[in-house]
Amino acid sequence: MSRRLPPLTLVLGGARSGNSRRYRFPPHLLVRTRTAQRSAHSPGATSAGAPLGERLVAALTAGLDAGGEEGPVRSAGMVVCGSVAWPETDLRVDWHDRPIAELASLWQLWEPQAADYVTRALDPAAAPSYGVPGDEG
Numbered sequence: 001m002s003r004r005l006p007p008l009t010l011v012l013g014g015a016r017s018g019n020s021r022r023y024r025f026p027p028h029l030l031v032r033t034r035t036a037q038r039s040a041h042s043p044g045a046t047s048a049g050a051p052l053g054e055r056l057v058a059a060l061t062a063g064l065d066a067g068g069e070e071g072p073v074r075s076a077g078m079v080v081c082g083s084v085a086w087p088e089t090d091l092r093v094d095w096h097d098r099p100i101a102e103l104a105s106l107w108q109l110w111e112p113q114a115a116d117y118v119t120r121a122l123d124p125a126a127a128p129s130y131g132v133p134g135d136e137g
Contacts, residue, residue: 052080053089053111057104064100076103088118 050058056078064073076099077092091106093099113130120127 051111052082053078053091053107053114056080057100057107060100060103073099076100078103078107082118084118084122086121088114 060076060078074096075092075094078089079087080089082088089107089110091103091110093102093106096102116128116130
């Protein structure tokens with residue numbers, strides 16, 4: 001089953017896909033074709049060593065700054081896959097006046113905890129407690 005991605009979603013493939021970068025843009029929605037190019041090649045999106053989520057937010061911001069979509073942007077999202085068999089990050093903002101900025105805020109909250117939630121799924125006893133009822137060992 002294919003998952004519908006919100007407009008201006010940038011998908012970067014990794015070792016699992018056998019493709020170092022893969023971008024998906026709905027070209028019929030973009031104001032200019034260079035919007036996708038600016039997203040893909042923005043300094044923040046290509047920062048070596050930066051977390052993938054940070055690079056995705058930078059690419060989405062660059063795309064918006066380059067003209068964005070035809071009409072107002074109301075949603076943004078990112079799905080990041082890494083070393084496990086499921087998406088490690090799946091963030092989405094819908095029907096917001098500034099969805100990319102809100103997505104960036106969500107990423108800032110999520111990123112410091114992301115690895116801990118992978119640990120929780122793989123080895124719950126080794127994961128830190130976040131005060132969730134039922135996990136107070």
